Amino acid sequence: MATLKYSRQRASIKEYLDHTTEHPTADTVYLHVREEFPRISLGTVYRNLNLLADMGEAIKITTPDGGDRFDGNTHPHYHVVCTCCNRVFDLHIDEAHINTMNKLAEEHFDGTIDSHATLFYGTCQDCLTQKTSRES
Amino acid sequence: MATLKYSRQRASIKEYLDHTTEHPTADTVYLHVREEFPRISLGTVYRNLNLLADMGEAIKITTPDGGDRFDGNTHPHYHVVCTCCNRVFDLHIDEAHINTMNKLAEEHFDGTIDSHATLFYGTCQDCLTQKTSRES
DNA sequence: CTTAATGCAAAAACTTTGCACCGCT
DNA sequence: AGCGGTGCAAAGTTTTTGCATTAAG
Numbered sequence: 001m002a003t004l005k006y007s008r009q010r011a012s013i014k015e016y017l018d019h020t021t022e023h024p025t026a027d028t029v030y031l032h033v034r035e036e037f038p039r040i041s042l043g044t045v046y047r048n049l050n051l052l053a054d055m056g057e058a059i060k061i062t063t064p065d066g067g068d069r070f071d072g073n074t075h076p077h078y079h080v081v082c083t084c085c086n087r088v089f090d091l092h093i094d095e096a097h098i099n100t101m102n103k104l105a106e107e108h109f110d111g112t113i114d115s116h117a118t119l120f121y122g123t124c125q126d127c128l129t130q131k132t133s134r135e136s
Numbered sequence: 137m138a139t140l141k142y143s144r145q146r147a148s149i150k151e152y153l154d155h156t157t158e159h160p161t162a163d164t165v166y167l168h169v170r171e172e173f174p175r176i177s178l179g180t181v182y183r184n185l186n187l188l189a190d191m192g193e194a195i196k197i198t199t200p201d202g203g204d205r206f207d208g209n210t211h212p213h214y215h216v217v218c219t220c221c222n223r224v225f226d227l228h229i230d231e232a233h234i235n236t237m238n239k240l241a242e243e244h245f246d247g248t249i250d251s252h253a254t255l256f257y258g259t260c261q262d263c264l265t266q267k268t269s270r271e272s
Numbered sequence: 273c274t275t276a277a278t279g280c281a282a283a284a285a286c287t288t289t290g291c292a293c294c295g296c297t
Numbered sequence: 298a299g300c301g302g303t304g305c306a307a308a309g310t311t312t313t314t315g316c317a318t319t320a321a322g
Contacts, residue, residue, distance in 0.1 A: 122249040
């Protein structure tokens with residue numbers, strides 16, 4: 001089996017994910033990490049993001065618009081996407097709720113449930129404020 | 137403003153969505169509708185699926201793997217994707233739960249919440265059975 | 273030295289779009 | 298007739314992949 005080998009690029013990507021709350025797309029990660037590794041390729045970014053997600057060290061957030069987004073916060077939580085500015089926000093829900101939902105789902109499904117992802121759609125405060133000021 | 141005009145192609149697509157439970161991808165819809173309209177194009181299928189989704193006559197299910205899927209059942213409900221065979225199943229949850237979740241989320245979010253989509257990950261009975269029979 | 277990871281570029285997968293023509297109203 | 302829808306093909310977007318080279322163990 002393939003043993004994972006350290007790479008400075010992957011470390012940098014993980015470091016970035018762990019310190020940002022903006023839920024970047026692969027391309028945003030690429031643009032950022034490129035400041036430290038000017039020769040890094042987008043392919044490498046994708047490979048490492050997928051690796052991190054597979055290892056459980058990052059979460060891949062599938063969104064309807066644009067590309068997937070990545071989150072270094074692996075603690076179970078939900079997300080809100082603002083349908084106005086497209087930004088993604090964390091939403092912390094009582095942790096017990098996550099398990100409760102999985103169990104509830106399993107009762108209604110002929111099979112086993114491992115996990116779930118919930119994406120809320122709404123409008124963030126910034127966008128609400130901008131709309132209000134435009135209605136003058 | 138653009139008035140919506142009837143089209144046999146769109147009617148056929150909607151008819152198909154309303155009578156299947158397989159949550160087809162755009163391509164699957166294309167392959168199916170092509171039996172009735174051999175000259176229909178994939179572009180037309182995409183245009184109509186997006187139209188139906190915008191009109192609230194279908195739901196677009198964003199999945200992590202492959203393309204988006206479509207559901208003619210617009211009644212609020214959740215979905216389970218089998219991580220083994222990639223099929224998508226309906227999951228009927230108490231309707232009140234949907235609103236409760238939106239309100240709950242709004243309490244924890246600085247903005248407004250309109251809706252949410254939840255996708256469960258699990259293994260369907262068919263795949264569980266196949267795994268068991270392989271472990272002989 | 274051995275093998276995983278990278279950079280690069282090409283390709284794959286999915287979706288949208290411009291345009292001339294067709295069909296609904 | 299007027300305008301929206303279609304078919305077709307081309308292009309756009311996002312993600313993956315083959316391969317020679319580089320770097321980690």
